[in-house]
Amino acid sequence: MTTNKPVAVHFGAGNIGRGFIGAVLSQADFHVVFADVQEDIINALNKEHGYDIHLMDNESRTERIEDVRGVLSTNLEEIKKVAKEPNISIITTAVGANVLPKIAKPIAQIIKTRMADNRGPINIIACENEQHATTILQEAVEKELNEEEQKYMRDNIGFPVCTVDRIVPPFEGKSVLEVGVEPFYEWTVDVNSLKRTDEDVKIKGMDTTDNLEAYVQRKLFTLNCGHAVTAYLGFLTHKSTILDAIKTPFIHSTVSKALNESGAALVKKYSVFNESDHSKYIEQILRRFANPQLHDEVTRVGREPLRKLKQGDRLLGPIEMCRELDLPRDGLLTGVAAALLFSPEDGDDEEAKELQEKISQKGLKDVILELTGWKDGDEDLDAILKQHEKLKGTSTN
Ligand SMILES: NC(=O)C1=CN([C@@H]2O[C@H](COP(=O)(O)OP(=O)(O)OC[C@H]3O[C@@H](n4cnc5c(N)ncnc54)[C@H](O)[C@@H]3O)[C@@H](O)[C@H]2O)C=CC1
Numbered sequence: 001m002t003t004n005k006p007v008a009v010h011f012g013a014g015n016i017g018r019g020f021i022g023a024v025l026s027q028a029d030f031h032v033v034f035a036d037v038q039e040d041i042i043n044a045l046n047k048e049h050g051y052d053i054h055l056m057d058n059e060s061r062t063e064r065i066e067d068v069r070g071v072l073s074t075n076l077e078e079i080k081k082v083a084k085e086p087n088i089s090i091i092t093t094a095v096g097a098n099v100l101p102k103i104a105k106p107i108a109q110i111i112k113t114r115m116a117d118n119r120g121p122i123n124i125i126a127c128e129n130e131q132h133a134t135t136i137l138q139e140a141v142e143k144e145l146n147e148e149e150q151k152y153m154r155d156n157i158g159f160p161v162c163t164v165d166r167i168v169p170p171f172e173g174k175s176v177l178e179v180g181v182e183p184f185y186e187w188t189v190d191v192n193s194l195k196r197t198d199e200d201v202k203i204k205g206m207d208t209t210d211n212l213e214a215y216v217q218r219k220l221f222t223l224n225c226g227h228a229v230t231a232y233l234g235f236l237t238h239k240s241t242i243l244d245a246i247k248t249p250f251i252h253s254t255v256s257k258a259l260n261e262s263g264a265a266l267v268k269k270y271s272v273f274n275e276s277d278h279s280k281y282i283e284q285i286l287r288r289f290a291n292p293q294l295h296d297e298v299t300r301v302g303r304e305p306l307r308k309l310k311q312g313d314r315l316l317g318p319i320e321m322c323r324e325l326d327l328p329r330d331g332l333l334t335g336v337a338a339a340l341l342f343s344p345e346d347g348d349d350e351e352a353k354e355l356q357e358k359i360s361q362k363g364l365k366d367v368i369l370e371l372t373g374w375k376d377g378d379e380d381l382d383a384i385l386k387q388h389e390k391l392k393g394t395s396t397n
């Protein structure tokens with residue numbers, strides 16, 4: 001099936017895929033091909049060719065996304081057929097940062113086919129909560145190509161890093177494709193590494209910046225940081241949703257404190273931000289967490305704590321920045337202490353299990369030293385240990 005419209009191939013037809021990136025591209029008049037591993041989703045996309053998005057705020061509204069189809073990302077023959085579409089100009093992903101290496105093969109297949117067909121430039125953008133997600137994907141794809149293909153890739157494929165912000169929790173609708181989203185969204189892409197394409201359209205809903213690192217860190221160290229601290233403190237105090245957690249005064253004040261600490265560091269580090277605008281940005285985020293229409297489980301937002309406790313990610317990233325700039329960080333350190341106590345009972349979260357196993361085998365202090373790279377005796381290590389002890393008491397109350 002070919003179309004005269006520009007074509008976007010989007011890997012991951014999950015919450016962000018259908019509720020944000022695929023939807024923005026469709027509304028910007030792209031024909032969107034979703035590639036996923038879930039057959040029921042792919043079959044539904046190929047049957048319905050559209051789906052409803054519910055905007056979750058005080059007055060509920062519905063938008064219809066049209067002109068979409070699906071393909072199994074594991075079926076390389078079908079991927080090859082998609083790659084032959086003449087009007088592809090963008091490939092995006094929202095599969096989860098840990099899954100990126102798994103989609104390197106089908107993406108490499110698209111690049112090989114385009115090279116064989118002598119096609120021009122396109123852009124590939126990984127839309128994940130990870131600072132350098134597109135670069136991780138680029139390196140994984142490169143490994144699937146020979147030297148000649150790698151040269152074609154360097155000349156013709158742009159790999160811009162981006163940041164994506166929209167809260168899209170799982171949603172129970174009439175069809176498996178329906179999705180419930182908050183009205184807010186922000187998608188910002190590094191203009192310096194975008195390639196000019198044949199379909200050189202400005203995509204409505206996709207902003208560009210030449211200061212991407214600042215925006216990636218602003219989002220990860222504010223929205224994701226605050227969300228994670230809310231989730232971990234909510235978990236410890238037996239709250240099931242982010243809404244219930246953020247309504248709790250001690251959680252609201254701790255999250256607010258952590259965000260003001262990361263904010264002070266961001267404003268000091270990047271001249272594009274200023275104190276007054278950043279305060280408004282924090283207030284807006286706290287209001288988004290308190291959206292009464294969103295049913296967002298603390299276990300979803302806290303999922304995969306080891307990824308969230310990586311250096312440079314939403315908790316240790318702002319702490320490192322505060323350390324470098326000699327700024328207070330007590331709220332952020334409390335967030336880390338709470339993350340180290342995250343152990344959902346259903347046992348579905350492999351990383352949460354691994355974290356707790358590590359702590360019981362190696363001891364809490366050594367796990368913190370391993371995660372942070374700090375030396376024994378570090379003042380922040382002591383602060384985390386103290387907070388951990390205190391919070392452990394909270395969780396048993
Ligand atoms: N849900 C949210 O509010 C937000 C999520 N994000 C990020 O977006 C990414 C996706 O998150 P969600 O949409 O929430 O997750 P999700 O679990 O709803 O969607 C992920 C999708 O990827 C698919 N997938 C898994 N392996 C695949 C493969 N090999 N090939 C193709 N598709 C594959 C899954 O079947 C699923 O449909 C994550 O990196 C997340 O951190 C970013 C901003 C907001």
Ligand SMILES: O=P(O)(O)OC[C@H]1O[C@](O)(CO)[C@@H](O)[C@@H]1O
Nearest residue numbers: 129166167223224227228301303
């Ligand atoms: O998707 P992750 O990285 O596991 O973290 C959950 C976070 O991502 C979001 O889904 C969207 O930014 C937030 O709801 C939350 O901060």
